[in-house]
Amino acid sequence: MENFFVAALWALLPTVVLGVFFYFLLRSILRADRNERKAYADVEREERARLGLPPKA
Numbered sequence: 001m002e003n004f005f006v007a008a009l010w011a012l013l014p015t016v017v018l019g020v021f022f023y024f025l026l027r028s029i030l031r032a033d034r035n036e037r038k039a040y041a042d043v044e045r046e047e048r049a050r051l052g053l054p055p056k057a
Helices: 002-051
Strands: none
């Protein structure tokens, strides 16, 4: 019976590892996108202020 649980663990381990890797990969992509959008909005706000345009809603 011990071999069954070891085999089950080895069968599930690659799926779990890939799931964790995929989670962190997507999380880092979404964080980078959020930070890039914030930086772009900051630059746009500064440029609109420099040109004397009203702030974007």
